Amino acid sequence: xxxxxVMVTLKQGLLDIQGEAITKALHSLGFASVQDVRVGKYLEIxxxxxxxxxxxxxxxxxxxxxxxxxIIEEFGFDLDPVTQEEGVxx
Amino acid sequence: xxxxxVMVTLKQGLLDIQGEAITKALHSLGFASVQDVRVGKYLEIxxxxxxxxxxxxxxxxxxxxxxxxxIIEEFGFDLDPVTQEEGVxx
Numbered sequence: 001x002x003x004x005x006v007m008v009t010l011k012q013g014l015l016d017i018q019g020e021a022i023t024k025a026l027h028s029l030g031f032a033s034v035q036d037v038r039v040g041k042y043l044e045i046x047x048x049x050x051x052x053x054x055x056x057x058x059x060x061x062x063x064x065x066x067x068x069x070x071i072i073e074e075f076g077f078d079l080d081p082v083t084q085e086e087g088v089x090x
Numbered sequence: 091x092x093x094x095x096v097m098v099t100l101k102q103g104l105l106d107i108q109g110e111a112i113t114k115a116l117h118s119l120g121f122a123s124v125q126d127v128r129v130g131k132y133l134e135i136x137x138x139x140x141x142x143x144x145x146x147x148x149x150x151x152x153x154x155x156x157x158x159x160x161i162i163e164e165f166g167f168d169l170d171p172v173t174q175e176e177g178v179x180x
Contacts, residue, residue, distance in 0.1 A: 007132045022133070029155055031148060035136040042097045042132035046125040058121060065119055
């Protein structure tokens with residue numbers, strides 16, 4: 001079993017309105033050192049796949065077919081093996 | 091300068107409707123090995139803070155005061171130093 005931690009972000013250069021709003025909100029709370037905030041989606045995907053190479057391939061396919069819009073979004077992930085016990089915790 | 095990669099997820103045990111919808115969509119696309127999907131927010135925060143301890147403290151404060159709802163959400167982050175050049179890329 002593997003767990004993929006997937007990050008989907010807007011491509012660099014695209015206007016991130018949500019990120020700008022959070023930057024302004026943080027400034028108004030006194031966090032003056034904040035220079036930039038980019039907002040994205042985060043997904044934790046638990047896969048019944050024992051082979052890490054196959055698991056990574058599956059996650060890439062999911063990104064291409066459902067999770068990200070390749071025109072405007074970047075898709076990245078980390079993959080870690082999980083024990084059966086951790087996997088069924090949720 | 092530092093960049094924090096922040097992940098905000100629903101606490102374990104809370105119903106994640108978005109995650110369930112994505113699980114079903116992945117199953118219907120043929121990704122039968124997907125067991126569970128949890129959806130959260132992802133933020134990349136660039137901070138003009140040279141001291142990593144201070145930067146981490148700031149990010150924790152941001153989580154407490156704006157970025158996460160401690161009643162229902164978990165807040166986690168990684169912190170990496172960035173060079174001036176990387177920082178102004180966006």
